[in-house]
Amino acid sequence: MGDVYINDTSLDMSHDYNITFNDLEFKKIEFIKYVVTCIIICIGLPLTLVAIYALYSLVRKDHVAPIYVINLLISDLIQFCCMIGWVAKSEDSNTYNIGRFIYFSSLMASVGFMVCIALERYLVIACPLWYRFRRTIKSSVVVCVLVWVFTHLFFFTSFLWHVPAFYITWFIFSLLPLPLLIFFLVGTLKALSASISVPADEKRRIVAMLVLVLLIYTLLFLPRIIRHLKTNLNDMTLGILSDVFIKLSPLADLVLYIFMRKGAIDKLLASVCCCRMDSNDVSSSTV
DSSP: OOEEEEEOOSSOOSOOOEEEEEHHHHHHHHHHHHHHHHHHHHHHHHHHHHHHHHHHHHHTTTOOTHHHHHHHHHHHHHHHHHHHHHHHTOOOHHHHHHHHHHHHHHHHHHHHHHHHHHHHHHHHHHSHHHHHHHOOHHHHHHHHHHHHHHHHHHHHHHHHHOHHHHHHHHHHHHHTHHHHHHHHHHHHHHHTTTOOSSOHHHHHHHHHHHHHHHHHIIIIIHHHHHHHHOSOTTOHHHHHHHHHHHHHHHHHHHHHHHHHSOSHHHHHHHHHHHHHHHHHHHHHHHO
């Protein structure tokens, strides 16, 4: 059985890792990635369309908060379209390069909107009065336009310079949101007790969203950054896992839609908080 030389540039464009597999192993890996991608598309694409439509109805009622989530889901929708193109396996190199640029730009735009969501939720708790009088749909739309323009322009210019510039851009842009997301979560937790104008159920939902955004970024985006930092570029396992995790991020973003809707999620969060308070009371009584 012959050997197959793999030069993986599908998602990890920062390094070409050279691995030799036999034909059977290579076909198994490609088939598993193909099936996983198809499942992600079949589940995520219709659910994302439904979530965008449902959140759009909230925006028409002058709710500002869903705007960032809608743009996040739109970026996920673009990623699904690029995945469909990869599944179709177009042999045109120009089409592949354009799809690759659009995918990575949309991927980084989604990270930008995650930061916007965290910032907006932080302001609701830390600066409720300022946020109440300053928030407008127009200002949120302007921020969204800036995120789209900045990410696409940034990637387009770096892509034209040289390939290493594109890799450095991807790495820096991927790493910057981590300290911001941690700051927004910690700042929200500190300001939680001082905020009296925000209802208790809204506070629980805000904290849950911030924790979820941080988890999505840490679990699904950081493996790709670690892949960039590793000196052992022949780690095929990490390359495949980080590839799959990145593709799973649009599905994880759909959970944010659930936290934008009042109802059953409030009961779940309230029960979790009650259980935590009960456990704290028991521990304090035994001291």
